Amino acid sequence: MVSISRRTFLKYGITFGVFLSVPQILNYCKGSSNTRADYERKDPFDPEFLSENVSPIMKAIRIGITAPNPHNVQAWKFKILDDHSALLFVDEKRLLKDTDPSFRQIHIGQGTFLENLSLGMQVLGYSSDILLFPDGKYTTSDIGKKPIAKIILNKQSDLIRNPLSGFITERVTRRSIYEGEDLTQDDFEKIRKDSAVLYSELKFVQRAGSEKLIKQLIAAMQVETDTKNTYDESRIWFRYNDEEIGKFKDGLSLRATGVSGIKYFFARNFFLKPGTESWHSDENKKAGMEMFSSQVESSKGFIFLKTKQNEIIDWVQAGRDYLRLHLATTKNGFALHPMSQILQEYPEMDTLRNEFESTLKPGEKIQMLVRLGKSDYHYYSPRREPQSFITG
Numbered sequence: 454m455v456s457i458s459r460r461t462f463l464k465y466g467i468t469f470g471v472f473l474s475v476p477q478i479l480n481y482c483k484g485s486s487n488t489r490a491d492y493e494r495k496d497p498f499d500p501e502f503l504s505e506n507v508s509p510i511m512k513a514i515r516i517g518i519t520a521p522n523p524h525n526v527q528a529w530k531f532k533i534l535d536d537h538s539a540l541l542f543v544d545e546k547r548l549l550k551d552t553d554p555s556f557r558q559i560h561i562g563q564g565t566f567l568e569n570l571s572l573g574m575q576v577l578g579y580s581s582d583i584l585l586f587p588d589g590k591y592t593t594s595d596i597g598k599k600p601i602a603k604i605i606l607n608k609q610s611d612l613i614r615n616p617l618s619g620f621i622t623e624r625v626t627r628r629s630i631y632e633g634e635d636l637t638q639d640d641f642e643k644i645r646k647d648s649a650v651l652y653s654e655l656k657f658v659q660r661a662g663s664e665k666l667i668k669q670l671i672a673a674m675q676v677e678t679d680t681k682n683t684y685d686e687s688r689i690w691f692r693y694n695d696e697e698i699g700k701f702k703d704g705l706s707l708r709a710t711g712v713s714g715i716k717y718f719f720a721r722n723f724f725l726k727p728g729t730e731s732w733h734s735d736e737n738k739k740a741g742m743e744m745f746s747s748q749v750e751s752s753k754g755f756i757f758l759k760t761k762q763n764e765i766i767d768w769v770q771a772g773r774d775y776l777r778l779h780l781a782t783t784k785n786g787f788a789l790h791p792m793s794q795i796l797q798e799y800p801e802m803d804t805l806r807n808e809f810e811s812t813l814k815p816g817e818k819i820q821m822l823v824r825l826g827k828s829d830y831h832y833y834s835p836r837r838e839p840q841s842f843i844t845g
């Protein structure tokens with residue numbers, strides 16, 4: 454991923470003698486406002502969608518797929534049973550085999566979907582029964598074949614809505630540089646109370662005293678960058694421009710990274726060239742590391758989400774809790790950005806991860822680690838058309 458310094462920006466701006474028209478500037482500056490470009494994810498509560506003549510289960514899927522998920526690969530597929538029920542499967546064609554060889558994170562993404570659907574359907578007056586692993590014992594060799602969950606929607610007139618459901622539209626992962634004050638214990642307590650997680654424990658790490666953690670996070674990103682396969686996985690899922698974002702409607706991009714405005718214009722047009730060679734060049738890796746380090750260093754606090762066990766069911770349930778945590782931070786006006794590198798289970802990360810996890814009790818696992826702060830940057834990463842998730 455790419456960042457450019459102010460000096461480089463000025464240098465190239467002058468060298469290329471670029472003068473932008475007002476519409477061009479507005480186009481490149483997209484990302485700093487709350488309006489949505491065509492390639493961005495749609496609001497599932499848009500009255501136009503809600504008035505469409507589609508079944509409640511399709512409306513539920515449209516809401517669910519706006520959930521956070523690793524690399525925005527959207528590894529979900531559904532078998533529709535009737536207008537009010539469906540089976541959820543992992544889409545085996547959309548796995549992250551290098552950064553997620555244990556498939557832990559892809560299953561966290563199943564949980565985020567389920568919770569987003571469940572909370573979101575409350576807005577439409579439905580409660581959701583979610584039966585995990587309805588076909589019995591499930592292992593990672595069943596990925597794509599056995600369902601993760603059976604979802605059944607029930608219309609309910611006396612439903613009490615969880616206030617978190619009001620923040621689904623607005624929730625986004627924000628990777629920009631954070632501003633504002635450090636998070637206080639009070640801020641954390643409000644987030645914890647609002648998220649009311651069900652299956653995991655939230656731990657707060659204040660910014661003051663987090664120097665060692667910051668170093669560890671940067672070192673982990675360096676390992677990911679220097680490991681050919683794991684770094685290449687980001688390239689495979691990287692969308693180089695707005696046309697690609699609109700075409701694939703998945704993956705990561707400069708815009709998702711928090712680069713906007715004129716900086717985006719230069720990074721896109723002059724620095725970031727498609728192709729393996731350019732991606733793995735020292736220049737690109739250095740720029741990516743610089744950007745990552747400045748993001749982490751701007752953090753105003755961190756939250757860990759930890760489970761007592763580390764089985765597949767814990768991953769799915771941690772995902773449900775993570776979604777609640779993300780909505781609760783949104784509700785409290787904070788931006789959030791997961792930093793998963795150090796938690797990942799590929800051999801090159803073993804040393805760093807084992808040291809990081811050395812204080813955990815046997816069986817425990819930190820499933821998600823996020824940085825928090827304030828940021829106005831807003832980008833709604835795209836989602837594929839709901840129909841494309843449906844299988845025979």
Ligand SMILES: Cc1cc2nc3c(=O)[nH]c(=O)nc-3n(C[C@H](O)[C@H](O)[C@H](O)COP(=O)(O)O)c2cc1C
Nearest residue numbers: 521522523524525558561625626791792793794834
């Ligand atoms: C299990 C999991 C791990 C993630 N890890 C990272 C991460 O390490 N770095 C990052 O920038 N985003 C991470 N994300 C955020 C996703 O990339 C993000 O949810 C996805 O791109 C969709 O964007 P959205 O959350 O704005 O809708 C993670 C999300 C999940 C669910």
